Amino acid sequence: MTIANSISEEQVWDWLEGVPDPEIPVISVVDLGVIRAVSVDSDAVEIKITPTYSGCPAMSIISLDIQAALAKVGVTNLTLKTQISPPWTTDWLSEKGKAQLKEYGIAPPQPSGGPESCPHCESRHVEKVSQFGSTPCKALWRCSDCLEPFDYFKCI
């Protein structure tokens, strides 16, 4: 049974699960680990977001997407706050998010600082092409066996 005008925090987390990362749309903003906290006070919702990289231009898109997604389900009293401490690290990525990255062709971050294997053919013969990639959170690597280039989610 649902009670009109009353939203649970769990419900908000559920809605946020449906908001994709604008640059890597296979994972949600929740699995990316940028949602720090959700609090609800009757119909007022407050969400704390942490940036991945301090200059990441996707952060403003993420805020807009969250506003749009919550407006769609009737949340109008929404406050988005930025929280930079403790800083985001790749540890905040969920296991589900890491698996989804790999499936999408992006090697998930590893504590060793480089990808474990090629996301296309699983070969462990991989080499770095560039420490940076198409977005602040990625580096460019290449597989020496299947010769395909691939993105690696940088470990910070």
Place this chain on the structure above:
Amino acid sequence: MNHLLEFLLRQGDNALVLGQRMSEWCGHGPALEEDIALANTALDLIGQTQLWLGYAAEVEGAGRDANDLAFMRDAYDFRNLLMLEVPNADFGRTLMRQFLFDAFQVPWLQALTDSADPRVAEIAAKSVKEAMYHLDRSTSTVIALGDGTAESNGFMQRALDYLWPYAAEVFAEDATDFAMAEVGVAPLPSSLRGQWKKTLQATLQEAHLTMPEGEFAHKGGRIGVRHTEHLGHLLATMQVLPRSYPDASW
């Protein structure tokens, strides 16, 4: 003088001016991968600028925000190191400057994570991860080019010789540095000089480059007394749009 404000402007202006210089490479990098790396470094620095200048604007309490501080101040209001405003010239000088800056910035930000000012500690903790990544790359690029061909080695040595008289400006301390050390907001920059020099020695040796002799350092940028003629040109490019259309939004 509000020393905390002065301190924050120095942090923010360093990131802003270097970020602007790095962004000049966008579309001009020697290879696509390098172009992307330079642009990403610029992006990190501009992001850090927003944090430092955002806090500076709050401390100033004059109703300005980070954008106002970035776009509406003139050269004499800027508090960045002179080394960061000199032109990029070539890829070698750009990366050598990045290395000289990163080699200080990493231990500096690490020290600031223990700041008595929680906001400073927070911003440092966020920025230091990016700075470490930058140092990693600038170090390996300096080594690769220094230990490359005779031509690339020559470029890197000339870059080092050119930048050397600017490199130690950060250690020229003034009342703001002493005030910040006194209240535990930041250590004295000179306390990190030994560590900085060690990083330089190790990297330059591996890169087959000779560290210039002499301790002379141009001063004036971080205390705002005098900048090079290059800063005005940089600001003209960076500020023209918001100054021409002050209330534009998109």
